[in-house]
Amino acid sequence: MNQSVWSEGMYSSSSVCLDGCTAEHLSSFQPSHSKALSVSATFHRDGESMKTLPDGSYYSTRDAASGLICSNQLSSSRDDTAGHLPNPYLHQDWNLNSGRQAKRARVENIIKGMTGSPGLCCSGVTTDQDCVQEEEETIEELPLNLKHLDRSGSSQSRATRKQNLRQLRTRFSHTDERSEITDRWKKVKLMSYFQSKPDRIKLMADVLKDELSRAVSRSVDSIFKSMPLLQTNDVENVETDMDLQSSTCRDNKLPCCGATEVPDVQTEALSLVLQKPNVEPSNKFVLQSRLKPRHCPKSPNTFSHDSAQREDRVSEKNHKCLPEVAQSKFEAFDAHWNSVKVRSKVNSRSVRSPQIHTVSADPMLLETLCLPHVKIESDSLVKNNLYMLNEGLTTNHLKKAKLMFFYTRYPSSLVLKMCFHDVQFTRCITSQLIKWFSNFREFYYIQMEKFARHALMEGVADARRLAVGRESELFRALNMHYNKANDFQVPERFLEVAEITLREFYIAVSMGKDRDPSWKKAIYKVICKLDSDVPAEFKSQHTG
DNA sequence: TGGCTTCCTG
DNA sequence: CAGGAAGCCA
Numbered sequence: 001m002n003q004s005v006w007s008e009g010m011y012s013s014s015s016v017c018l019d020g021c022t023a024e025h026l027s028s029f030q031p032s033h034s035k036a037l038s039v040s041a042t043f044h045r046d047g048e049s050m051k052t053l054p055d056g057s058y059y060s061t062r063d064a065a066s067g068l069i070c071s072n073q074l075s076s077s078r079d080d081t082a083g084h085l086p087n088p089y090l091h092q093d094w095n096l097n098s099g100r101q102a103k104r105a106r107v108e109n110i111i112k113g114m115t116g117s118p119g120l121c122c123s124g125v126t127t128d129q130d131c132v133q134e135e136e137e138t139i140e141e142l143p144l145n146l147k148h149l150d151r152s153g154s155s156q157s158r159a160t161r162k163q164n165l166r167q168l169r170t171r172f173s174h175t176d177e178r179s180e181i182t183d184r185w186k187k188v189k190l191m192s193y194f195q196s197k198p199d200r201i202k203l204m205a206d207v208l209k210d211e212l213s214r215a216v217s218r219s220v221d222s223i224f225k226s227m228p229l230l231q232t233n234d235v236e237n238v239e240t241d242m243d244l245q246s247s248t249c250r251d252n253k254l255p256c257c258g259a260t261e262v263p264d265v266q267t268e269a270l271s272l273v274l275q276k277p278n279v280e281p282s283n284k285f286v287l288q289s290r291l292k293p294r295h296c297p298k299s300p301n302t303f304s305h306d307s308a309q310r311e312d313r314v315s316e317k318n319h320k321c322l323p324e325v326a327q328s329k330f331e332a333f334d335a336h337w338n339s340v341k342v343r344s345k346v347n348s349r350s351v352r353s354p355q356i357h358t359v360s361a362d363p364m365l366l367e368t369l370c371l372p373h374v375k376i377e378s379d380s381l382v383k384n385n386l387y388m389l390n391e392g393l394t395t396n397h398l399k400k401a402k403l404m405f406f407y408t409r410y411p412s413s414l415v416l417k418m419c420f421h422d423v424q425f426t427r428c429i430t431s432q433l434i435k436w437f438s439n440f441r442e443f444y445y446i447q448m449e450k451f452a453r454h455a456l457m458e459g460v461a462d463a464r465r466l467a468v469g470r471e472s473e474l475f476r477a478l479n480m481h482y483n484k485a486n487d488f489q490v491p492e493r494f495l496e497v498a499e500i501t502l503r504e505f506y507i508a509v510s511m512g513k514d515r516d517p518s519w520k521k522a523i524y525k526v527i528c529k530l531d532s533d534v535p536a537e538f539k540s541q542h543t544g
Numbered sequence: 545t546g547g548c549t550t551c552c553t554g
Numbered sequence: 555c556a557g558g559a560a561g562c563c564a
Binding site: 398432435436439 | 555556557
Binding site: 410413431434438441442445520521524 | 547548549550551
């Protein structure tokens with residue numbers, strides 16, 4: 001469908017171009033007030049102009065010499081060969097070239113379709129006599145005090161007609177929909193009575209345009225109101241995954257991501273959702289969706305009351321292993337260590353967005369509505385939906401990998417594939433995951449060495465006095481790195497492994513093994529044997 | 545030789 | 555966290 005149909009301007013325009021739509025599209029595109037107001041629309045199939053009927057069926061205009069007026073013909077097809085003055089408010093279906101009677105018949109048919117009143121309209125080709133008779137009948141319905149008015153229909157100026165139309169629009173814009181339509185058409189009939197026949201036709205056409213615009217506008221509104229898929233969850237996903245990253249292509253220098261680096265994360269993410277055509281940035285619908293507040297409940301803290309009590313006990317134990325005096329000194333040591341050992345990390349690198357194959361949560365609806373730009377926008381909003389297949393790793397995957405580290409420091413490729421089966425595994429994806437765990441280990445061992453040296457400096461004489469509890473500084477540092485949100489219950493086994501690692505480092509440093517450049521390898525050998533199985537939850541269907 | 549790991553750097 | 559170099563190992 002022509003995008004202009006959905007632009008702001010459509011609400012005040014009668015131009016309803018449905019080119020590109022199929023009959024199926026239109027059959028579902030029913031105005032919300034179809035009972036009160038039937039709207040015809042035109043689309044094209046194999047070069048043939050098709051028209052819809054109020055009941056949803058459609059037929060070819062080739063076969064129809066008269067009948068429903070094509071809305072876009074109303075607006076775009078104009079031919080003044082009939083000798084009518086051009087009227088910017090009036091565009092008749094001159095293409096059919098059936099003469100004034102046929103034109104009048106079509107107008108009358110529109111009235112029939114919109115009012116549903118058989119008494120108001122002639123079927124098929126109507127003669128002037130028919131319509132004169134109809135007008136006589138209509139006059140009988142007029143209030144008595146109006147009957148005396150001159151019914152010769154002295155021609156009014158077009159300015160007067162416009163004014164009449166404006167008055168109609170103004171006066172009947174806030175009343176009940178159905179009675180409003182009925183009343184409107186009564187007024188139109190009344191107004192038209194005082195005008196010459198050509199002017200009456202023009203007035204009718206003007207009002208028809210107005211009604212058509214109203215109907216389409218209401219239909220669009222109702223359609224948008226009935227689209228739940230672009231609500232909160234999707235917006236939340238957008239915000240969550242704005243900082244998606246995928247360095248996988250860089251690994252192999254493949255252009256698969258098709259991403260040009262831009263400084264702004266959001267810009268990156270949005271630019272990669274799809275190569276969009278020029279989409280109206282002022283699209284009200286998109287704007288509203290983006291502005292919707294996120295109200296996704298944060299995952300509950302999994303720490304139970306029991307575990308909190310246990311932590312309290314552990315906390316006391318840990319305070320014993322790290323003397324209070326050392327607590328204050330540790331900060332100075334930490335600063336010194338960081339300046340000497342820990343390399344400054346530049347983490348401001350903009351994360352990269354993955355290339356994602358997305359399928360809209362409800363593609364059928366969007367396709368049916370012929371809203372290509374809405375579909376594109378919604379694609380950007382539903383990245384985490386059911387049909388997604390990641391070609392890149394997201395921040396959710398990173399978070400999951402960090403949590404996995406609590407169980408396994410040296411995951412095999414098989415384990416990685418089992419835990420990240422929502423990712424299309426390639427060599428570069430595997431490399432990136434392995435690299436992640438390598439980085440995790442690096443941080444882990446750096447922390448271990450730092451705390452081991454600190455303990456040694458503090459005069460801890462026995463490695464058995466070193467313990468790692470949930471309240472220890474070491475654990476806090478690790479937890480901050482791997483479980484920043486602190487919404488994951490770190491397994492007890494990890495604390496045990498961390499304690500073993502700390503003691504290994506302490507022993508190695510205290511024995512002077514660190515003079516050997518490869519002194520850490522022996523520790524690595526020990527630690528790599530302490531991996532646990534990753535829980536089944538990590539291998540379940542959904543990441544995160 | 546390819547896969548994996550650590551170390552170093554940004 | 556990523557990139558790259560270097561080393562180890564089957």
